[in-house]
Amino acid sequence: MITADGSEELRTWFAERLPADVYESLVSVTVDREEITVVGTLPAAESIEEFRERTRERRVEVARAAQELYRRKVAWGVRAGEETVLFTHLAVPVMTRLRQNERQVLDTLVAGGVARSRADALAWCVRLVGDNADPWLCELRDALDRVHRVRARGPDVTGSGPA
Known part of the structure; x- marks a missing residue:
């Protein structure tokens, strides 16, 4: 169960499980009743498409563990400069x-x-x-x-x- 201050708990959980080369830094972990959204900064000199393909297997692995533990879908995103792009997030x-x-x-x-x-x-x-x-x-x-x-x-x- 996620506590009232669940975002910080989740941020720590994801930070401990994501390989160091997935994000340059973890920007945010946001949670509601249906979904956890994880956003990090895009590594330098990498396009969003390259990032998405390169990290897909590792992100799926971490998402499966989170979904089993927290009973919510996991969406991923990246921030490149001022732009934030989310991958496969829910529309509920x-x-x-x-x-x-x-x-x-x-x-x-x-x-x-x-x-x-x-x-x-x-x-x-x-x-x-x-x-x-x-x-x-x-x-x-x-x-x-x-x-x-x-x-x-x-x-x-x-x-x-x-x-």
Whole structure:
């Protein structure tokens, strides 16, 4: 099981198992309920395609072990300068209930050619919020991590502890 501060635990796990020549440095390890995404910097003078082919077998080996242990798919990516490219990452369907005025926003994006479908329009909206509210979302994630750490140190209130 991944702890509340799972990203650091996973970063250590991957850093210990990835051969030294896979990434120049490990940039990030991000986790959610379905997927772990590992991104590192591209070694100097190597194209993304060369990197992907050269490291495929080793990345697959590490991913299999991680998937068995953490019960999540593993996606890989590289950062080259300012560009980050992800390989075979998941696109997970998400169910939501929207009121008419919210559906009209999506339908307007579809009618305007911004998106092909309501699903694409909703994904576009989520990306837009993520891009424009990133500092606030980071602050919220940090606060949630602190809450999880405090809860973990607190008393056992499940009733399963000693009587």
